Amino acid sequence: MAAALVAPLLLFLLAVFVLPIGAFLTRAVQETDVAPVLPRTVAALSGWNGQGLPDDAAFAGLIADLKEARVRDQASGGGAIARAAARLNADWPGFRSLLPLTARRVVAAEGPARETLTGINEDWGTALPWLAIRRAGGPLTDFNLLAVLDLKRDAAGDIAAAAEDAAIFRGILWRTLWIGALATFICLAIGYPLAWLIATAPARAVPWLLAGVLLPFWTSLIVRTAAWMVLLQREGVVNATLAALNITDGPLPLLFNRGAVLLAMVHILLPFMVLPIYASLKALDWRLPRAAVSLGASPMRAFLRISLPLSLPGIGAGSLLVFIQALGFYVTPALLGGANDQMVPYFVAFYASRTVNWGMAAALSCLLLLAVALVVLLYGRLVGFGRVKTA
Amino acid sequence: MLRRGFGAVLALGMAVMAGNAVAQQRDLTVVSWGGAYQDVQREIFFRPFQQSTSSRLLEETWDGGVGVLRAKIQSGANNWDVVQVESEELLIGCEEGLFEKMDFSAIGGRDRFIPEAVSECGVGNILYSFILAFDRARTPNAPQSWADFFDTQRFPGKRGLRRGPKATLEIALLADGVPPGEVYKLLATNAGVDRAFRKLDQLKPSIIWWERGSQPAQLLASGELAMTVAYNGRITAANQTDNRNFGISWRNNLFTLDSWVVMKGTPNRAAALNFINFVTQPARQAEMPPRIPYGPTARGAQDGLPAAVQANLPTTPANAEGALQISDQFWLDNLDKLNQRFNNWVSR
Amino acid sequence: MTPSRFLLWSTGVLAILFLMAPVLAVLPLSFSAGSFLFYPLPGLSLRWYADFWSSDFWLPALWNSLRVGSVAALLAGSLGTLAAFGLWRAPFPGKTLIMAILLAPMVVPAIIVAVALLLAFGPLGLTNSFTGLVLGHAALGAPFVVVTVLAALQQFDAVQLRAAASCGASPARAFWRVCLPQIMPGVAAGAVFAFATSLDEVAVALFIAGPAQRTLPRQMFSGLNDSISLTIMAAAMVLVLISGLLLLAVTLLKRER
Numbered sequence: 002m003a004a005a006l007v008a009p010l011l012l013f014l015l016a017v018f019v020l021p022i023g024a025f026l027t028r029a030v031q032e033t034d035v036a037p038v039l040p041r042t043v044a045a046l047s048g049w050n051g052q053g054l055p056d057d058a059a060f061a062g063l064i065a066d067l068k069e070a071r072v073r074d075q076a077s078g079g080g081a082i083a084r085a086a087a088r089l090n091a092d093w094p095g096f097r098s099l100l101p102l103t104a105r106r107v108v109a110a111e112g113p114a115r116e117t118l119t120g121i122n123e124d125w126g127t128a129l130p131w132l133a134i135r136r137a138g139g140p141l142t143d144f145n146l147l148a149v150l151d152l153k154r155d156a157a158g159d160i161a162a163a164a165e166d167a168a169i170f171r172g173i174l175w176r177t178l179w180i181g182a183l184a185t186f187i188c189l190a191i192g193y194p195l196a197w198l199i200a201t202a203p204a205r206a207v208p209w210l211l212a213g214v215l216l217p218f219w220t221s222l223i224v225r226t227a228a229w230m231v232l233l234q235r236e237g238v239v240n241a242t243l244a245a246l247n248i249t250d251g252p253l254p255l256l257f258n259r260g261a262v263l264l265a266m267v268h269i270l271l272p273f274m275v276l277p278i279y280a281s282l283k284a285l286d287w288r289l290p291r292a293a294v295s296l297g298a299s300p301m302r303a304f305l306r307i308s309l310p311l312s313l314p315g316i317g318a319g320s321l322l323v324f325i326q327a328l329g330f331y332v333t334p335a336l337l338g339g340a341n342d343q344m345v346p347y348f349v350a351f352y353a354s355r356t357v358n359w360g361m362a363a364a365l366s367c368l369l370l371l372a373v374a375l376v377v378l379l380y381g382r383l384v385g386f387g388r389v390k391t392a
Numbered sequence: 393m394l395r396r397g398f399g400a401v402l403a404l405g406m407a408v409m410a411g412n413a414v415a416q417q418r419d420l421t422v423v424s425w426g427g428a429y430q431d432v433q434r435e436i437f438f439r440p441f442q443q444s445t446s447s448r449l450l451e452e453t454w455d456g457g458v459g460v461l462r463a464k465i466q467s468g469a470n471n472w473d474v475v476q477v478e479s480e481e482l483l484i485g486c487e488e489g490l491f492e493k494m495d496f497s498a499i500g501g502r503d504r505f506i507p508e509a510v511s512e513c514g515v516g517n518i519l520y521s522f523i524l525a526f527d528r529a530r531t532p533n534a535p536q537s538w539a540d541f542f543d544t545q546r547f548p549g550k551r552g553l554r555r556g557p558k559a560t561l562e563i564a565l566l567a568d569g570v571p572p573g574e575v576y577k578l579l580a581t582n583a584g585v586d587r588a589f590r591k592l593d594q595l596k597p598s599i600i601w602w603e604r605g606s607q608p609a610q611l612l613a614s615g616e617l618a619m620t621v622a623y624n625g626r627i628t629a630a631n632q633t634d635n636r637n638f639g640i641s642w643r644n645n646l647f648t649l650d651s652w653v654v655m656k657g658t659p660n661r662a663a664a665l666n667f668i669n670f671v672t673q674p675a676r677q678a679e680m681p682p683r684i685p686y687g688p689t690a691r692g693a694q695d696g697l698p699a700a701v702q703a704n705l706p707t708t709p710a711n712a713e714g715a716l717q718i719s720d721q722f723w724l725d726n727l728d729k730l731n732q733r734f735n736n737w738v739s740r
Numbered sequence: 741m742t743p744s745r746f747l748l749w750s751t752g753v754l755a756i757l758f759l760m761a762p763v764l765a766v767l768p769l770s771f772s773a774g775s776f777l778f779y780p781l782p783g784l785s786l787r788w789y790a791d792f793w794s795s796d797f798w799l800p801a802l803w804n805s806l807r808v809g810s811v812a813a814l815l816a817g818s819l820g821t822l823a824a825f826g827l828w829r830a831p832f833p834g835k836t837l838i839m840a841i842l843l844a845p846m847v848v849p850a851i852i853v854a855v856a857l858l859l860a861f862g863p864l865g866l867t868n869s870f871t872g873l874v875l876g877h878a879a880l881g882a883p884f885v886v887v888t889v890l891a892a893l894q895q896f897d898a899v900q901l902r903a904a905a906s907c908g909a910s911p912a913r914a915f916w917r918v919c920l921p922q923i924m925p926g927v928a929a930g931a932v933f934a935f936a937t938s939l940d941e942v943a944v945a946l947f948i949a950g951p952a953q954r955t956l957p958r959q960m961f962s963g964l965n966d967s968i969s970l971t972i973m974a975a976a977m978v979l980v981l982i983s984g985l986l987l988l989a990v991t992l993l994k995r996e997r
Contacts, residue, residue, distance in 0.1 A: 002911065006826025010819040010882055011838060018845055018879045021860035022852060028859075078465045078489040078656035087728065097728035101487070166736045173739070191755050198752035213756035219987040220763055221940045223957040224976040227964055228762040231769065231777050231973070235615035238765055241778035252615050254550065257600060271759060300744070329849025332942050336964050340555075340601055340738050346851040353855040354947070356459040356731075357466055366852045373847055418868065421951050426966045434796075450951040451796070453962055467858050469867035471950035606967045634775075 026370070029146055029363035032139030034088040038081045039066040043138040046131060055131050060114035067104040080357070085137075087358060091148065091167070093133040099124055132156060145364035149174075170348075174368060177344040180259075180334075181327035184266045185274075188323045189316065191267070192274035196315070199275075200282035211279075218272035226333045229265040230256065233337075257339040265333050270326060274319035281315025282308075317384035325373055345369045419448040420663045423475040426453035427606020428629045429684055436679040437671040444670070447663065455603040457556075458484045458727070465490050465656055473660045474667055475653055476517065480558065480723035482651045486513035487724075492654040498665040499672060509689035514651035515672060518625075518680070519687030521706040521715065522559045522648075524641040525622040527612050537643050538567035541619055542591065544598050549618025552608050555601035555738070557730040558723055559646050562716065563621060564588040566644050572716040579722065585730065589737060601738065612638060625684040628704045632683075642711045648718040649689070681705060767980065770973035777968065788974040798975055801959040808870065808955060809938040812877035817931035819878075820885025821923075825915060827886070828893040846883045853880065854947035861948055868950030876944045881934025888933060892926020893919075925993040932993070936986050939979070 036043050041062030049055040070082050086100035103121050110117045118125040136154065137144070147153055147160065151168035155161040162168065199210045217225070232238045233255035240252040255261060285308065293303040331346040345365055352362035422438065424430045430453060442449050452472060454460060458481045464470040477485065485491050491513040496502045502510050509516025524541055526534065535547055541563070544551075553560050565575050565584065568591045578584030592599075600617060602608055608622035609630040624645070630636040652672075654664045670676070677688040681697055685704035688694055694707065702708050706715070773783030792798045823842060827835065845853070857876050858867060866872035896919060904914035920927070945958040956975060963972045 003826040003830040004832045006829070007823045007838060007842075008826075010823035010842060010886070013819055014841060014845070014879055014882065017857070017860075017875045018848075018853070019841060021856040022848065025852070025856035025859055075487075075489040078491075080462050080466055080488040080490065083462065083484075083488050083728075084466075090729065090732070094729070094732075097732070098725050102725055105487070166733060169736055169740055191751075191758070194748055194751040195755040198748050201748075210752070210756065213760055215987055215991075216984070217759040217763065219936065219983040221957060221976075221979045221983060223940070223942055223960045223964075224979050224983075225763060227960060227968075227972060227976055228766045230964060230968060231766045232762055234777060234968075235611075236613070236776065236778060238769075238778050254616070256616070268758065268762060271755070325847050329851065331849075331851045332961060336961075341740075343739065346849055349851050349855060350943075353858070354460060354463050355457050357462040359859065362855055366849075366855070369849055370852065373849070377847060418950065418952055426962075428967075452951045453966060467867070468862035469858060469948070471868040604966055610967050 025359075026363050026367055028359045029367050030141050030143065031360070032088075032137060032142040032144070034081075034084045034360075035134065035137040036139045038070045038085040039063065039134060041066050042134055046135040047138065049131070049135065051128070051132060051135070054126070054128060057113075057115060059131065060118055060125075063103075064107050064110070064114050064117065067100075067107050071104045071108065084357065087356070088137055088360070089130070089133050092136060092144070092153070093129050094164070095124060096130065096133065099130065129156075145360040146367065148361065149364045149368050170365070170368075173343075173345060173348060174372075176342075177328060177369075178372065180263065180266070180342075180344060181324050184263060184270060184327045185320050185324045187263070187267045188271050188274040189320060192271055192319065193278055193316070196275045196278035196282055199279050200285075201287075214272050214275050217268070218276070222269055223332060225269050226265055226336050229261065229268070229337060233261055256337060257342075259338070259342045262334045262338040262342045265337050266327060266330060269333065270323045273322040273326065277318035277322065278312060278315035281312045281318075285311050314384055317380060321376065321380045321384075325376055328369060328372055328376075418471065418660070419450050420660045420667060421450040421452055421471060421473045422667065423452040423454050423472050425455070425476065425605045427604065428609070428626055428633065429605055429623075429686075432629075432680065432683045433671075436676065436683070440676075441667055441670050445663075445666065449667070453604075455605075456481065458490075461485055461490050461655070462488070470655055470657065472655050473658045473664045475655060476650050477514065477653050478558075478650055479648050479718065479720045480727055482511060482514045482653060483720050483724045484727065485653065486511070490656055492656055492658070492661060494654070495665055499669040504672065504674070504691065505689050506691060508649060509651070511651065514653040515668060516649040516651045516689040517672065517677075518650050519647065519689065519706055520650065521624045521642070521645040521711070522554075522563070522621055522718075523624045523627070523645045524619060524643075525608060525612060525627040526619045526639050526641075527615075528637040528639045530615060531618055531639075534639055534641070535619055536641055538563050539569070540641075541621075542567040542595050544595070547618060549598070550600050550616060551595060551598050552600050552602050552611055552617040552620030552622070554621055555603050557734040558727065559621065559718065560592070560734070561585065561588040561730065562646055562718070564591040566716070567591060572644055572714060575716060576719045576722045579726075585733070589733075592737075609634075609636070609638070612636075623686075624704070624706055625686045629684040643714060645706065645711070645715045646718050647706050647712070647715050648720075763976075763980065766973060767977050770970055770977045772970055775970060777970070788970040789977075791969075791971045792974040792978070795971065797954070797959055798956075798971065801954050801956045802975075802978065804953055805939055805956040808873050808877060808953070809935045811870075811874045812881055812938045813931045813935035815874065815878040816881040816885050816934040817927060820882045820930060820934070821889050821920075821927050823882075824886045824889035824893060825919070828890060842886050843883045845880050850880070850941065850943040854943040857944060858947045867948045868953065870953055873945060873949050873953050873955075876948060877938035877941060878934070880941060880944070881937040884933035884937060885927070885930030888930035889923060889926050892923040892929075896922055929990050929993040932986050932989050936983070939982065939986075 042059055045059040045062045046055055049059065067082070073079065074081055082101055082104050086097050089096035089100060099122055103118065106121045107117070124130055148163065149170045151163045151171045152160050153163045199207060202210055234240070235252045239255060243249040244252065290303040290307045293307055294300055329346055330344060331350060334343055335347055345368065349362050349365050349369070352358040352365065424433055430451065434451070438449050438451065456478055461475070461481065464472060494513055494515055499515060505515060524535060524538065531547065535541060540547060541551060561579060562575050565578060565588050566572065568587060570578055579588065600611065602611065605623050605626055608620040609626045611617045612620055613630065613634065613636055624640060627638045627640055631638050652668050654661060658664060672690055674690040674693040677690045677693040678696060680686060680688060681701050685701065687705050687707040706712065769777060770788050771784050771786070772781045773785035773787065774781065827839065853876070861867045861872045866875065900918050901914050904918045905911065909917065940957060942957045942961050945955045946961065949955065949958065956979060960972055960975055963969070
């Protein structure tokens with residue numbers, strides 16, 4: 002009976018949340034872009050030992066595959082050649098141009114396959130592009146997952162460091178974690194005294210103080226981000242005020258930098274820190290620290306030994322909420338940050354909406370979800386879920 | 393009783409689905425570059441079109457990139473009908489089958505247009521230039537060339553560049569002293585691309601990247617930028633409508649065409665062609681330059697314009713001298729590759 | 741007041757100032773007669789609200805937001821309430837796992853949900869549709885309903901259900917007539933949370949909604965990307981007013997409990 006009541010929501014979430022995300026994440030390991038476009042080539046290369054050049058069947062297969070794929074692309078808008086090229090290019094730079102270019106030129110080509118291809122581009126006379134096609138033959142791959150860790154498979158199939166100009170993802174991951182940690186720390190530093198104040202303030206002041214936290218909490222994230230944009234612009238409120246007060250000579254560049262992103266993130270996330278800490282402080286038995294002081298402990302000692310440990314669940318819950326949400330921030334850095342302040346979510350969106358690279362979008366999402374899951378599990382281990390309280 | 397509760401949820405679901413079936417027949421959606429430019433288009437194209445056909449037209453704004461169009465088609469979730477695209481997007485998208493073939497008989501015939509505007513999948517709608525823009529109020533000592541653009545000693549302050557390799561790499565080489573005629577020869581080599589990125593490295597700490605055509609004027613006006621690469625029309629429009637005092641250096645400007653295309657498989661193909669026919673009539677196109685100075689593509693559309701308007705157009709001989717036409721063929725072959733290198737370079 | 745108390749008060753008040761000031765500082769700009777984004781205002785006018793009212797984008801976006809939010813809140817509210825009641829009623833196998841699934845939308849970054857839904861809904865024709873957006877937003881809002889209703893059920897005495905049963909009421913009737921009226925404030929508060937979640941959501945709307953389903957936050961996002969006009973500040977004012985009403989609703993509902 003009880004299970005039947007849970008079932009509708011569970012099935013609903015399975016259908017529109019769990020399954021879509023699961024299906025999306027599996028794209029990280031699916032190799033779907035090359036084999037369907039170049040079936041003959043992949044088949045011919047499977048018998049090749051990787052030494053020297055592949056045999057004529059591979060050359061002829063590639064020509065037949067490309068001719069067919071081009072016709073199909075133009076009829077359907079599937080962009081299959083472009084996707085295959087993008088995938089292959091990530092393995093061997095040069096494919097982005099080489100494959101579409103070959104597909105364009107091969108239409109009119111006649112004569113022996115090997116000479117035709119090397120005539121179009123001499124790279125076909127080397128082993129490297131053929132090896133890349135063979136590696137991408139699928140159906141499964143660790144290519145994307147390695148790429149987001151700045152790794153790749155080298156010619157021999159061993160894991161190696163990615164080329165220097167492609168090795169950007171560790172930096173982006175560290176940046177994401179660092180910004181998240183910094184935002185969490187600042188929120189804690191500001192939020193704890195505020196929560197303490199609300200928990201210990203006279204009863205008539207409490208509603209006002211709480212309103213001061215809840216009103217911003219309920220204000221839309223996009224509104225608060227917009228507010229910071231307007232404040233921090235060159236010709237915005239802050240610069241105009243500073244100039245009017247003769248504090249600055251010229252406008253300061255306050256927008257499109259890490260500081261602006263952090264400021265807005267702390268502003269948006271602070272209530273998530275204050276409210277759980279407040280909840281745990283409110284539940285605290287204040288007679289305990291008072292008893293400690295009356296027994297001769299200094300107020301500082303009473304705080305460190307009694308109040309602080311008792312409010313740890315609130316600190317844990319607040320930090321968890323803030324850090325997890327910070328990891329997923331997309332809108333705010335996109336609007337307030339510069340190119341070097343973007344975090345993992347931005348690159349998920351980038352790969353999904355601007356380059357149609359679902360594999361990389363999925364691999365980055367795996368990384369992000371893994372980070373979130375680790376934090377949640379760590380929290381469960383250290384604090385326990387039973388004590389999370391939301392205000 | 394509980395069953396009735398489920399029933400209510402189910403009924404709600406059905407009602408929502410039914411609403412969806414209606415929503416599937418969507419209205420014609422036209423996509424352009426936003427900001428002042430799209431405001432003008434709304435005034436002289438979109439609203440009159442809606443009135444004359446008494447149909448609804450939805451607008452969208454995008455900032456380019458053939459990947460966006462690929463994602464639209466390949467996610468199976470395309471919701472765009474008519475899109476304004478740049479020249480290399482036109483070629484790549486046509487090649488990949490992202491667009492319907494342009495039916496010129498439905499839009500007044502090929503002869504309505506200047507030859508550069510006619511292509512397999514699209515029809516040109518404006519001619520425009522990437523120029524160097526600055527605010528005279530803040531930079532009274534006018535920069536003269538792309539070399540000045542890279543000179544942060546003599547001209548301190550941030551620089552705006554369009555996020556992407558196209559135009560950016562050309563400008564870097566021009567600034568490095570490469571004559572316009574040599575730019576693409578050099579960019580076709582790895583050494584040339586390296587040279588362009590090395591030049592950009594110098595400027596990198598001062599660069600603010602913009603993505604939308606409306607941003608340069610905005611960032612220039614707010615003082616965020618001392619100088620920027622911009623589309624010529626936006627700058628003149630800001631001077632005219634917002635009383636700005638922006639200057640333009642036309643020296644070695646990069647010019648190109650934008651085109652209208654119809655997205656593949658749209659249910660609104662007839663309405664889309666009807667729209668393109670409507671907005672490419674010479675008389676209607678002639679309404680654009682006085683408001684925002686982009687060159688028209690229909691034959692004869694420019695002839696009746698006053699000299700003051702013509703002076704701001706990229707097609708005017710004084711402005712066109714020393715200009716470099718952006719090479720579609722080069723970008724068709726190299727855009728994806730250079731995009732990747734550029735994106736990695738930018739985000740590190 | 742002791743020095744340490746004074747320090748505490750000043751830190752706390754500064755923190756609240758930091759929370760309140762940014763939004764309060766920019767909202768009056770929406771009443772400017774000019775078009776600058778700083779003070780002093782050249783004069784007062786409602787021109788930006790008139791612009792909001794008459795533009796082709798803003799008012800339809802507001803309606804879309806309200807429509808999507810209401811239906812999503814209704815859906816999340818009914819499914820979430822049933823689920824919370826089930827979870828509260830009795831232990832059953834796999835409860836921890838089920839709880840984790842039900843609450844997962846709270847922690848999974850929205851951008852991942854957005855891209856996943858784009859790929860899943862595209863072939864089903866659910867992108868560019870009101871339905872798709874409602875389904876996505878209902879999923880994101882449902883956990884808030886579950887949590888809020890579970891909290892409300894903590895105050896409810898299960899003995900009453902047994903009493904109803906012994907008087908001959910079916911379990912469904914007992915839930916409907918005895919339990920639901922008492923936890924109604926919690927249910928309503930949960931629905932308000934779900935509505936607010938939808939009203940605040942940008943990423944999913946950005947990826948799966950078409951131009952005909954543009955919501956207010958999404959319209960603001962494109963506006964901020966494009967050119968910041970004071971119309972955006974007028975839109976922000978509208979959103980702030982709605983948020984204020986929602987907060988008021990939740991506060992009153994909590995008091996009723």
